[in-house]
Amino acid sequence: MAYVIGEAVFTGDTLFMPETPAAIPEGAGPSRADVVIVGGGSAGLATAASLRERNRSLDIVVIEPRTEHDYQPGWTMVGGGVFDAKDPRRPEASVMPAGVRWIKGAVASFEPERDTVTLEDGSTVGYRALVVAPGIALDWAGVDGLVETLGRNGVTSNYSYETAPYTWELVQSLRGGTALFSQPPMPIKCAGAPQKAMYLSCDHWQRQGVLKDIDVQFHNAGGVLFGVKEFVPPLMAYVDRYGIDLQFESTLVAVDGSDRTATFRERGGEITKSFHMIHVTPPQKAPAFVAHSPLANEAGYVDVDQTTLQHIRYANVFGLGDGGSTPNAKTMAAARKQAPIVAENLLSMLAGKTPMALYDGYGSCPLTVERGKILLAEFGYGGKLLPSFPKWIIEGTRPQRLSWLLKSEGLPWIYWNGMLKGREWMAHPEHRQAA
Numbered sequence: 386m387a388y389v390i391g392e393a394v395f396t397g398d399t400l401f402m403p404e405t406p407a408a409i410p411e412g413a414g415p416s417r418a419d420v421v422i423v424g425g426g427s428a429g430l431a432t433a434a435s436l437r438e439r440n441r442s443l444d445i446v447v448i449e450p451r452t453e454h455d456y457q458p459g460w461t462m463v464g465g466g467v468f469d470a471k472d473p474r475r476p477e478a479s480v481m482p483a484g485v486r487w488i489k490g491a492v493a494s495f496e497p498e499r500d501t502v503t504l505e506d507g508s509t510v511g512y513r514a515l516v517v518a519p520g521i522a523l524d525w526a527g528v529d530g531l532v533e534t535l536g537r538n539g540v541t542s543n544y545s546y547e548t549a550p551y552t553w554e555l556v557q558s559l560r561g562g563t564a565l566f567s568q569p570p571m572p573i574k575c576a577g578a579p580q581k582a583m584y585l586s587c588d589h590w591q592r593q594g595v596l597k598d599i600d601v602q603f604h605n606a607g608g609v610l611f612g613v614k615e616f617v618p619p620l621m622a623y624v625d626r627y628g629i630d631l632q633f634e635s636t637l638v639a640v641d642g643s644d645r646t647a648t649f650r651e652r653g654g655e656i657t658k659s660f661h662m663i664h665v666t667p668p669q670k671a672p673a674f675v676a677h678s679p680l681a682n683e684a685g686y687v688d689v690d691q692t693t694l695q696h697i698r699y700a701n702v703f704g705l706g707d708g709g710s711t712p713n714a715k716t717m718a719a720a721r722k723q724a725p726i727v728a729e730n731l732l733s734m735l736a737g738k739t740p741m742a743l744y745d746g747y748g749s750c751p752l753t754v755e756r757g758k759i760l761l762a763e764f765g766y767g768g769k770l771l772p773s774f775p776k777w778i779i780e781g782t783r784p785q786r787l788s789w790l791l792k793s794e795g796l797p798w799i800y801w802n803g804m805l806k807g808r809e810w811m812a813h814p815e816h817r818q819a820a
Contacts, residue, residue, distance in 0.1 A: 417510065420513065421510055421512040423516065424517070424706070426449075427721075432516050434805055435728035436728045447487050452477050454477045456717075458797075461543050461582060465556075465586070466557070470546070473546075488504070497679055516704070520707045521574050521715060524668040525667050529640070538645060543578060544666060555662040556590070560593075562598075563658070564602070565662070566579055567665050568605045570668065575716055580610075583629065584623055588627075588756050592756075609633070615768075615770060619784060620752065632649070635650075671685030680699070688710050694723060694727050713744075714749075716750060718750075719748040725814050747763070759791070761791070763781055
């Protein structure tokens with residue numbers, strides 16, 4: 386039996402997104418498609434939309450278990466009291482590209498030698514081409530005691546839709562005491578997000594006149610404040626302005642919410658500190674169903690060429706987003722650049738041609754150093770600066786108001802109305818020179 390909801394047509398666990406309310410895409414049955422995309426997050430849907438813009442005859446299936454779709458960069462703004470909690474979330478069905486079939490389920494395994502994926506319910510889907518965009522797994526259980534106390538006892542995180550509002554609640558209520566902010570070992574998505582939470586909190590406390598009474602500590606598992614050296618001096622200026630105590634090579638390993646203590650592993654051993662609030666960035670890793678598959682590299686991520694995003698061993702498989710092996714910053718901006726490259730190279734592969742579109746490692750981290758100003762860090766492989774704008778418009782190494790407006794107003798609109806609809810504004814692929 387089929388059920389119609391708006392323009393979406395449900396048949397069992399499959400959702401068809403027609404071009405018009407009366408049109409349902411024809412093509413292969415539920416067990417096969419031209420292109421199967423694993424993951425209906427930012428990278429997966431942007432790729433589906435870019436493919437549809439190039440070839441509307443393709444039968445595309447997106448496999449995604451979640452019914453809600455999040456603009457995750459907005460969670461930092463929720464935690465900073467800038468956005469309402471509802472702003473970054475929409476129903477998954479409302480953002481599924483037209484003409485794409487959505488299987489509401491989860492992948493259990495890959496069989497690339499047979500060109501099939503198996504879902505958790507035991508069903509299989511075959512493909513001519515596979516795109517793997519599963520995101521990265523948040524390992525909340527990787528910190529002892531965190532799961533039991535997250536969202537209460539002063540323990541929060543902007544890495545969760547459910548707890549980002551609690552961050553703002555804690556920031557508003559804190560008038561004195563100790564505030565801890567943690568950053569785990571790399572890789573993590575949006576490596577600047579732990580600092581964003583800290584700077585926006587400090588800015589609020591400074592405006593309220595209570596920052597002098599709060600001991601702010603940043604416990605970073607790494608050895609530097611930021612991985613691209615050009616952005617360190619302006620960030621350090623804010624560290625000094627807010628009086629932040631930087632603790633490098635300090636990894637959060639346990640939280641006791643009832644006692645309000647946090648334990649960190651450092652070079653000299655473990656130390657335990659009391660807190661009034663702690664913002665936790667959880668450890669992160671490749672999703673298990675990818676890490677234990679033939680598609681994974683040694684670290685568990687989809688093993689792709691860092692320029693073409695084509696799989697190293699399976700020519701009809703592509704990977705992008707946070708679940709890929711490329712050594713770029715795992716950011717929304719990276720996925721925005723990667724999706725058109727995957728779309729072009731996948732179509733070239735299907736046509737028997739050599740993939741020519743190239744990814745340069747672009748990523749962007751709009752660092753919210755204070756309410757109303759952002760340091761727009763844009764860079765590629767090897768830390769090469771890759772600014773999108775001339776310096777007279779936006780100087781990336783200086784905090785600017787225009788960058789804040791881009792983050793708070795421009796980028797969310799571009800995400801919902803551009804990236805997820807196949808409109809590749811400022812994201813057209815570069816190409817290798819023909820031999």
